[in-house]
Every structure is written in C-alpha cells, then in structure tokens.
Amino acid sequence: MMAIQYWRNKDRYYRLIGVSCTRCGRDFFPPVYRCRKCGSEELKDKEMPKEGKIVTFTRLYETLPGFETQAPLNLAIVELKNGVKVLGQVVDTPEELLKIGAHVRAVFRRIRVDGESGQILYGYKFVVEHVDARRETG
Amino acid sequence: MKSREKVAIHGYGAYIPYYRLPTTEIARVWKGGGSGPNVEKAVAAIDEDTVTMAVEAARYAVRMAGIERLGAIFVGTESKPYAVKPTSTIVAQALGQHFTLAADLEFACKAATEAMQIVTGLVGSGMIDAGLAIGVDTAQGRPGDDLEYTAASGGAAYVIGRKDGNQIATIECSTSFVSDTGDFWRRAHERYPRHLSRFTGEPAYFYHIENAVKALLEETGLRPSDFKYAVFHQPNPRFPVEVAVRLGFNTDQVKCGLLNPLIGNTYAGSSPLGLAAVLDEASPGERILLASFGSGAGSDAFYITVSEGIERKRGINPTVKSMLERCAKIDYSTYAKFRGKLIK
Incomplete structure (x- = not known):
C-alpha cells in the first residue's frame, strides 16, 4: 500500500529529515544506517536545510502512473546548503529561471493522490527563488 | 472579550x-x-x-x-x-x-x-x-x-x-456577533456552495460586521479615527470599503490591507491575509482594527496594537x-x- 510506505517515511517527505554522523559530522539524505565517510553507526536524525541550488534538471512529458495530471513536470537534482544532493520536482517556476545553479527552496506540496477516495500523499518539492524573493528572505 | x-x-x-x-x-x-x-x-x-x-x-x-x-x-x-x-x-x-x-x-x-x-x-x-x-x-x-x-x-x-x-503586536480585545443567517452554504457531499445573491450583503456581511465592530468600539471606548488601519473581510473590492465608511472609517485606513482586487476572496484566509499586509507596513504603537465575516453568519472584531518587536522581526519572511x-x-x-x- 502506497499510503503505508509513505506513512513510515513521512518525516523524510514532510520535513526533509535525514541523518548526521555524530563522529565526523557528515549529513545524509535519505537516511543511512552507517556513515559513508567514516563508517560510524552513530547517526542521529537531522532536518536538512530547505535551501540549495540546482545541479541539473530535466522536463518530463511522459510521467510515471499517478503523476499524469502534473505533466509536464520538472525534475531536478538539488544540492542543499549542507552539500547533500536530493531529487525533487521544481514547481511554480517560469522556464527562463529554471537553470543550473538557480537558487531553490523546498516547499510543501501534494506528491500524488491515490484516486478519488484514497489518501493524499504530501512531501517536498522545490521552487526557484526569484531575485526579489531572495532579497525578502535575506 | x-x-x-x-x-x-x-x-x-x-x-x-x-x-x-x-x-x-x-x-x-x-x-x-x-x-x-x-x-x-x-x-x-x-x-x-x-x-x-x-x-x-x-x-x-x-x-x-x-x-x-x-x-x-x-x-x-x-x-x-x-x-x-x-x-x-x-x-x-x-x-x-x-x-x-x-x-x-x-x-x-x-x-x-x-x-x-x-x-x-x-x-x-x-x-x-x-x-x-x-x-x-x-x-x-x-x-x-x-x-x-x-x-x-x-x-x-x-x-x-x-x-x-x-x-x-498585542491582541487587546475582541468581540463576536452571530446569528442564524442563510446567506451562503454548502450541504454535505456537495462540491460547490450556494448563495442567496444580494442577500449576502445587507442582512449578512454588513449586519454582522457592523454589530461586531460597534460592540468593540463600545467596549474599548475607541473611535474609528483612533485606528491607523482597518481590515475587513473582503468578499469583493466594494464591501470592505463600504462597511468601513458606514462605521466611520475612511478609505485610507482600509487601503493597505485591501487585497481583493488583486487576489480575490480567499475565504478564511481573507481578513488574516489583509492583516498580514498591514503588519508588513505598520509601525510600533499603531492601532489596527480587524473584522472578519463568515456566512451562516458571524463576525469577529479585534483591536490590535503594534509592538516594538515588529521592527526587529521585519525582513525575516517574504512580504x-x-x-x-x-x-x-x-x-x-x-x-x-x-x-x-x-x-x-
């Protein structure tokens, strides 16, 4: 069941909760059980930064089942401020601002909907910050 | 209250x-x-x-x-x-x-x-x-x-x-006024609401907001001119201006929080968004009147005073x-x- 899988990972999807190695300080998202840098198993939950920049992106016209109504959709690899790279959709962004290096921030959106009667699954997506908006947020 | x-x-x-x-x-x-x-x-x-x-x-x-x-x-x-x-x-x-x-x-x-x-x-x-x-x-x-x-x-x-x-800002006082008024409703399982056209104005919006605000002014002893800003629920661009004038406020007091012409009626978000627009601009010591309206029907009116902290926190969020x-x-x-x- 899609909803159960989502429920188990909801803090990951809702708040970008990953882990941080208590020995070397390296952050990971999605969470890992052993630090990939120093091998330590002493990891604690950590909320990832909500801002970053686009490393690369693509536009999907043919989507996976469940995402048809959102097509065409932009998918990007985003490098967060702590260096962690995550994959996510980029929304509410005019084509001319969607470019490598563009500053983005995470927003809370519907990821997919399980039909008319099933559950609505939420999670993070990204929005490219306009110059004015960046000034407003400091 | x-x-x-x-x-x-x-x-x-x-x-x-x-x-x-x-x-x-x-x-x-x-x-x-x-x-x-x-x-x-x-x-x-x-x-x-x-x-x-x-x-x-x-x-x-x-x-x-x-x-x-x-x-x-x-x-x-x-x-x-x-x-x-x-x-x-x-x-x-x-x-x-x-x-x-x-x-x-x-x-x-x-x-x-x-x-x-x-x-x-x-x-x-x-x-x-x-x-x-x-x-x-x-x-x-x-x-x-x-x-x-x-x-x-x-x-x-x-x-x-x-x-x-x-x-x-400090929430100094609020009042509420309600009655059973069938100006706008949506029955269970219905997708869209229904309304009684012009009935949504006089016996609904104006009647309830005027009563709530008058009660607030009476309780606080303040006059409309004591407020720098007034924010009313905004179902359209005309109603909030008209209710303001009826209550003794002027259009300058309403202007800052009037968002309907640009974004429409965001229902439960309407008067809170107007208040946010006012707080973006307001200075410490200024008084704000906030009056919502909900069909069915009722109005809550607030007397709010802006505090010094607003200057320190300005710029944290997008306006x-x-x-x-x-x-x-x-x-x-x-x-x-x-x-x-x-x-x-």
Whole structure:
C-alpha cells in the first residue's frame, strides 16, 4: 500500500529529515544506517536545510502512473546548503529561471493522490527563488 | 472579550499561490466578455490544497516567532481536502509538533479569527504558552457562477503567545456577533456552495460586521479615527470599503490591507491575509482594527496594537507585497485543470 510506505517515511517527505554522523559530522539524505565517510553507526536524525541550488534538471512529458495530471513536470537534482544532493520536482517556476545553479527552496506540496477516495500523499518539492524573493528572505 | 493575561502575536506568515486568473478570462468563457469585480484571483496549483498552503504560512509564522513549542494548532477552513481526517494533524506533523491540541475549525470565511480567539483564550488562561491559528482556503465557485470571479486561494498563519517583549503586536480585545443567517452554504457531499445573491450583503456581511465592530468600539471606548488601519473581510473590492465608511472609517485606513482586487476572496484566509499586509507596513504603537465575516453568519472584531518587536522581526519572511508580485497569469483552461474542473 502506497499510503503505508509513505506513512513510515513521512518525516523524510514532510520535513526533509535525514541523518548526521555524530563522529565526523557528515549529513545524509535519505537516511543511512552507517556513515559513508567514516563508517560510524552513530547517526542521529537531522532536518536538512530547505535551501540549495540546482545541479541539473530535466522536463518530463511522459510521467510515471499517478503523476499524469502534473505533466509536464520538472525534475531536478538539488544540492542543499549542507552539500547533500536530493531529487525533487521544481514547481511554480517560469522556464527562463529554471537553470543550473538557480537558487531553490523546498516547499510543501501534494506528491500524488491515490484516486478519488484514497489518501493524499504530501512531501517536498522545490521552487526557484526569484531575485526579489531572495532579497525578502535575506 | 479580553484574556486575563496579556496575549500577543509573535509571528505571522502569509501564503498566496503563484498563479493568477484574470477575471476577464471567466467572463470570456461564460459571459462573452467583461470582467469580475476584482482584476485577478489567486489560484492554487494542481499540487496545492488547504494543507500545503497552511504548512507554508505556518512555517513562516513559526520562523518569525522563534517559538519552538506550540500547545495548539487550529486550521480554519471550509475546503478541507478530507471530509474525515484532520488538516491540523498534517500541519502539526510537517512542523514537527506532536504534544499539541490540533483541530480544524469551520465557519465559512471567519474560521481563522475564531482560531485566533481560541488560541488567545488558551494562552490567556495559562493552559498553553503559545499556539498557532491558521486561516486558509482553496475557495470553490461553481463554473459560470458569480462566485467564480472571486473564489480564490491563499491564507495566513499567526503564532500567538504571552506578551513578553518579543511580540510584534498585542491582541487587546475582541468581540463576536452571530446569528442564524442563510446567506451562503454548502450541504454535505456537495462540491460547490450556494448563495442567496444580494442577500449576502445587507442582512449578512454588513449586519454582522457592523454589530461586531460597534460592540468593540463600545467596549474599548475607541473611535474609528483612533485606528491607523482597518481590515475587513473582503468578499469583493466594494464591501470592505463600504462597511468601513458606514462605521466611520475612511478609505485610507482600509487601503493597505485591501487585497481583493488583486487576489480575490480567499475565504478564511481573507481578513488574516489583509492583516498580514498591514503588519508588513505598520509601525510600533499603531492601532489596527480587524473584522472578519463568515456566512451562516458571524463576525469577529479585534483591536490590535503594534509592538516594538515588529521592527526587529521585519525582513525575516517574504512580504505580502512580494507574494503579490511573484505571480504568473493563467488562462481558464489551465485554471480548470488545476482546480479539478476538468475531468480526464
């Protein structure tokens, strides 16, 4: 069941909760059980930064089942401020601002909907910050 | 109504979706031309709903407040994504808040101000230190109906806590006035609301707001000229200006918080968003009158005084003005796709 899988990972999807190695300080998202840098198993939950920049992106016209109504959709690899790279959709962004290096921030959106009667699954997506908006947020 | 302990706003956050539908588009499709009373309306994207907008506004409000623990989270809305399953618990989870009283409130367009009153009561009585009141809607209008011109999406959130020197504004007093009035309603399982056309004005909007505000002025001994700003519920561009003049306020007092011409009626988000626009501009010591209206019907009126903290916290969040400017126009067909009016 899609909803159960989502429920188990909801803090990951809702708040970008990953882990941080208590020995070397390296952050990971999605969470890992052993630090990939120093091998330590002493990891604690950590909320990832909500801002970053686009490393690369693509536009999907043919989507996976469940995402048809959102097509065409932009998918990007985003490098967060702590260096962690995550994959996510980029929304509410005019084509001319969607470019490598563009500053983005995470927003809370519907990821997919399980039909008319099933559950609505939420999670993070990204929005490219306009110059004015960046000034407003400091 | 006054709380025993002084209660204040510590942070606020607004959220206006990115997309705008010019009302000329609605008129083009359904009337062959013309426009609605407002220039444009804010439209939630296909992946937005009341939950997502509530979370965005709440995150801003919590960031500005700098308060870690919220003892209550109330979401005022008439457009819950679920008939049974709270919006407020999803917001709580997204904020990482679990030891909190969470509930959804519904009173048409005034559900947010009753959330503010409840949180004020909980804080003022000492039951909680701080709580969150959110007003947000993805308002529905039947295609072709007069409501479709104005029914819009957006909202605002307020972190309310004890008055401790870090507040941005103090909630001095509030009043409420209600009656059984059938101006606007939506029956169970119905997708769109119905309304009694002109009946929504005199016996509904004006009657309730005038009574609530007059009671507030009487209780506080203040006159309309004592307020720098006045924010009224905004179902269209005309009503808030007209009720202001009737009550003795002038149009300058209303101007700053009047967003309807640019974004339409965001229902439970309407007067809270107007208040957010005013707080973006207000200076310490200035008085604000806030009066909501909810069909069914009722009005809550607030007397709010701006505090010194507003200057320290300015610039933490995007302003309402920046959200108005960051937008993209869409046509009717895109709007129909986004809001589920187009069935695939």
